[in-house]
Amino acid sequence: MKTIIKYLLITIALILSLSVSAQYHRQTSELYFPDIKGYQTLKCDFHIHTVFSDGQVWPDYRVTEAIMDGIDVIAITDHIEYTPHKDKLKGDFNTAYEIAKKEGDKYGVMVIRGAEITRSMPPGHLNAIFIKDANKLDVENVEDAVAEAYNQGAFIFWNHPCWKAQQPDTVKWFDIHTRLYDKGYIHGIEVVNFSQFCPEAWNWAIEKDLTLMSNSDIHSTTSMSSFAKHRPVTLVFAKEFSQNSVRNALDNKRTLLYYNETLYGNQDLLSQLLESSLIIKKRYDKDQNIVIFDITNISSAPVTMYRHKDLPPRSVPRKIEIPAKSNIHFHVDLDRVETKTIWFSVRNYIYDIDKNLEFELKLK
Secondary structure (H helix, E strand, C coil): CHHHHHHHHHHHHHHHHHHHHHHHHHHHCCCCCCCECCEEEEEEEEEECCCCCCCCCCHHHHHHHHHHHCCCEEEECCECCCCCCHHHCCCCCCHHHHHHHHHHHHHCCEEEEEEEEECCCCCCEEEEECCCCHHHHCCCCHHHHHHHHHHCCCEEEECCCCCCCCCCCCCCCCHHHHHHHHCCCCCEEEEEECCEECHHHHHHHHHHCCEEEEECCECCCHHHCCCCCCCCEEEEEECCCCHHHHHHHHHCCCEEEEECCEEEECHHHHHHHHHHHEEEEEEEECCCCEEEEEEEECCCCCEEEEECCCCCCCCCCCEEEECCCEEEEEEEECCCCCCCEEEEEEEEEEECCCEEEEEEEECC
16 A cells, blocks of 8 residues: 555646646747847846845745746846945945846846946936946936946946836936947836836837847836736847857847837848748649648737738738747638739738838738
């Protein structure tokens, strides 16, 4: 009887272990985007808080969340000027990064040293990442703090310009932003922060040639946060998995935003990513004179597109929608379609303020 009970317990433990393993796998593979030619596609979140400022979790848990959410790169960007838990903690402005970095190194998550320069508007909040010593940013004058970050080789971006707590009635680019921009101190801008898309920031990014950023600004846990359908991320196209390569990609504006199941950014990068995301197979049935399409979307972003041209009913689908990591199957009646190519407008791939990416479906 003891032997039977022993084997029964082992079996139950094995089943539970496999169940947990399967759940972990589903979580870690949640966000996926394929590489494009010449570059790795890295999922990044460059705005994250811990208990060392006003966050609610220990720094190493941010690495655990990154693994569960499928994030490759995070930056620890605790506030310099706002540290409500400092009386209960030992450490300085670099401690959170050091704890997270140690955990990231164990599990293959890249952790970047950063800080949030936290001031009233103007200029508001600015993130400095790739810094060497966050303690040196703790100075009275905000322009001196930004200059110090710049002198440390930081990549600096303006956080959440549309945040109502600082700009309740309007969203304005102030004179101090112009001074910082003219000195070369502002390199990027958060178009997406948490669950908010900022149209003004999107316009400024294109107008002033700033790097597009999409970050979580996470304070609670990601599982308890009300994101718009998924955790927002910055897709970075890097030549290799290294901090130098990520920095090079940011400097050269090789980023796309993934927010609310929509991709925003450079037209060429969008086109390359869509091409890598769709596996298109087609075959001809000569007897029925039809071409049969089988299209698989391997990415985490759904693809929704509408054809341009009016065609005979039931000849070519007016709308093609391919959910994330899914497949569709349809055919086109060649007797009813004279053209060899059908053009579609991809509604959730957006560039240049308000233009939709074009997609060509070749029938022959």
